[in-house]
Amino acid sequence: MSDPVVHFDRPAPHVARLRINRPDKRNAIDYDVREQITNHMRTVLGDRDTRALVLGGVGGVFSAGGDVHSMVGLSEMQARERMQHIHVLCRMVAAAGIPVVSAMEGIAAGAAVGLALLGDHIVAGPGTKILFPFLKLGLVPDWGQLLTLPRRVGIARARRILTSGEPVPGEEAQRIGLVDSLAPDAEVMASAIQKAGELAAVPLEAFGRMKRRLNDVSLSLAEELPREEADQAVCLLTDDFSEGFSAFREKRAPNFIGRRKG
Template identity: 70%
Template sequence: MGEPVVLVDRPAPHVARLRINRPDKRNAIDYDVRQGFIEALPALLADSSVRALVFGGVQGVFSAGGDVASMEGLDEQGARERFRHIHKLCRLVAGARIPVVSAMEGFSAGAVVGLALLGDHIVAGPGTKILFPFLKLGLAPDWGQLLTLPRRVGLGHARRILSSGDTLGGEEAFRIGLADTLVADAQVMDTAVSRAAAFAQLPADAFARMKRRLNEPAPSLEAEFQREADDQAVLLTGPEFREGFDAFRNKRAADFIALPGAGKP
């Protein structure tokens, strides 16, 4: 029995990392990779010691995208079953209450770009190559990208990128907001881990509430007023605010993991 196609480790305190491990296929995502993520994520997301996630690939490559060979020969039932599986994974990532960081090392195409866009922070290098090959294959974009990509870069950039099929470099991705952090190619993974470690220090409940409202915008300003009142009513009476206020009052850095000031009157 060979190595698992998804490697899980803890590269920093409170950070779990999941890496695609199919170097012979440039880490292309097939059923086994998706299933590996699906099996690993629930336990990680239920573990209170895990406060941030990192997605990446082995050997300096994020992923060549969906394994095209596995798409051939499907009937309609098979195609729908494929997307039930894909969407199960997408919902786990999009629904994660904790920060999700993606290390876009080297080559990143199709499905894995969609995976990254479901998270919170993307790290790229100048040599990163990002591809959206859907139309060239006679397919429409999937993994939620017709929603998530325009949200990140705007409709005009999204339409241009998806229609042209041109390769997007890391510097251009950073310029238009597809990538959040641009570093030297050799530093992409380490930077993704350090960003995740920093995010892990944030107040977990406050972050989760902010993330949910950003991902699911209110239909009106009045509805947003109601949501913020609901959230702040919980947070203002909770341990994270007590810790934050105690840190502010005593001119120290807040510790939202140990919450030393949460029990003070």
């Protein structure tokens, strides 16, 4: 039996990790990769002991993006089915009620960048090269990037990045907010695991509600305030708030791990 194209493991307490395993293709993303990530995520999100997820690739490379060879010769129906399959995973990552950290080692291109932008924290190295090759291929950016990229770097900068097609180095990516933190190239994955371990300690009920509101921003204060009321009315009744208040009163760090969500 051939090796799985996605490796699943648990590199730290309460942290799951998924790594694309196609080193001969620089971890390019095809149907099998998407399907295996999706299936693993269903398992991870259903496991109450898992509180954070790391996405990455094997061999010091995140991913060269979508497998272009798998896109050739499609009918319109097949092209739509391909995008619908992608969007199942997009929605799952964006809606995950646990923090999602991406380790952008080496090369991160196209679809892989879109996958990372749907998560919560991105770690890169100075040698990381982030690429958006869509227009050079005659394609529009996908995986939600026309929404997620401008939210991180602004519309004008996103337009320049996507139009030029030039790689964005890791240090520049951190400067403009495309990635969240920088680590030495050999330590990107370890840094991502460490960050996931830190984020695993957040109160998940409050985090999940915050994440939903950040992903689906209100258009006005009149729309936002009722959402805020609904969320806080739930959070004020949780075990997490009881713990947070006790920690505040006792002047110690709160411990949300092991507490029931909701």
